[in-house]
Ligand SMILES: Nc1ncnc2c1ncn2[C@@H]1O[C@H](COP(=O)(O)OP(=O)(O)OP(=O)(O)O)[C@@H](O)[C@H]1O
């Protein structure tokens with residue numbers, strides 16, 4: 001079937017199918033009927049030929065034998081009176097021809113009869129009688145029958161199709177249309193609206209349409225119950241959510257208060273510890289330089305240097321503990337500033353330069369553009385300071401290089417050195433708390449630096465990776481998102 005037919009409404013499809021099927025059937029029946037009628041006409045002409053042969057030929061034989069021309073004419077004309085017989089021709093044995101009636105070029109059926117003398121002694125041919133019957137009236141009858149059958153069948157087909165269409169529309173299609181309109185208008189908030197068809201609905205369904213209507217209404221009621229149940233659950237969930245949110249708010253507030261108290265405590269402790277340590281340092285330097293006292297001997301100077309190193313270490317420890325507290329409590333994440341990365345790197349390298357040995361060359365290679373990072377300055381500073389100080393600490397001679405390049409909406413900061421390097425087996429643990437993996441025990445440290453770096457990088461939404469070859473150097477790559 002072509003698409004235009006499949007796209008039609010059911011009613012139109014039905015009426016077209018009925019008309020085509022009925023017309024083909026009508027045509028076949030008509031052809032059979034016409035064939036039978038035509039055969040009947042031919043048979044009746046043939047029976048006329050038989051009557052003529054049996055009744056007229058003996059008389060014609062007599063006339064030919066006696067050469068009675070008047071009798072021949074009378075006989076030929078009475079043959080012509082038979083229905084459909086149009087032409088009679090008699091040829092005598094002396095080749096004399098008598099022709100009667102009108103000869104037709106086509107649509108004919110003919111027969112010739114040899115007339116032979118039946119005398120016992122002398123059997124001789126007397127002549128030939130040729131008779132022609134016209135089929136014109138048979139064809140005319142055929143045509144008028146075709147016309148009548150054709151038009152009457154078409155009319156019948158049309159009326160029956162219309163009647164079937166009316167029935168189908170009345171019993172099925174109009175209800176289906178109503179059902180489809182109902183479904184088109186059905187929404188979750190009007191599920192109480194019943195499907196009512198334009199026909200009386202019985203308690204017990206009478207036909208398929210009734211069963212369908214009852215089924216749809218049952219489904220609608222089930223759906224409505226489900227929607228109501230779902231709304232109840234949603235309402236309960238909303239209430240629970242509100243309750244939960246309030247509880248979370250209260251807990252968050254409590255935690256915030258505790259954190260504030262903790263931060264205050266850390267600030268207090270570090271301040272209280274840093275102040276006396278800082279107060280000791282100038283006295284140590286004064287003693288080293290021999291101020292306000294007689295110059296110290298070598299043994300005393302060695303002792304004083306030990307005191308100075310340990311005081312510095314104590315100060316660095318206090319500072320790291322404070323950093324650790326910040327990293328664990330995340331209090332600083334609220335106080336973000338826009339930081340210009342290159343300026344900060346320059347500031348930090350300036351501070352650390354003095355700590356590098358003379359055999360170390362520092363190289364900076366910045367990307368042409370500036371990078372602005374929104375973060376707590378302390379955090380970014382801590383990240384850079386720890387990486388740069390490690391590079392300096394673990395590189396006795398060689399090069400320290402700091403490089404920045406733009407990368408995926410942020411910046412990649414490479415801090416590389418040609419120092420001690422790290423064993424491949426230790427690379428996965430260097431970011432753990434209190435992990436130290438260097439063999440040189442002269443180099444002091446607590447193993448907290450990289451742990452803090454990782455924490456701060458994570459808090460800023462960045463990533464950190466380390467690649468290193470033992471004895472050749474290390475590269476730390478930090479990616480931070482930019483504004
Ligand atoms: N640039 C580097 N070259 C070689 N080894 C390094 C480098 N950076 C870190 N390490 C190794 O990783 C370990 C952990 O480093 P981390 O900064 O956490 O601790 P630390 O430097 O030992 O102590 P601190 O807490 O004072 O920083 C170090 O002990 C060191 O063995």
Ligand SMILES: [Mg+2]
Pocket residue numbers: 386389390445449450
């Ligand atoms: Mg360190």
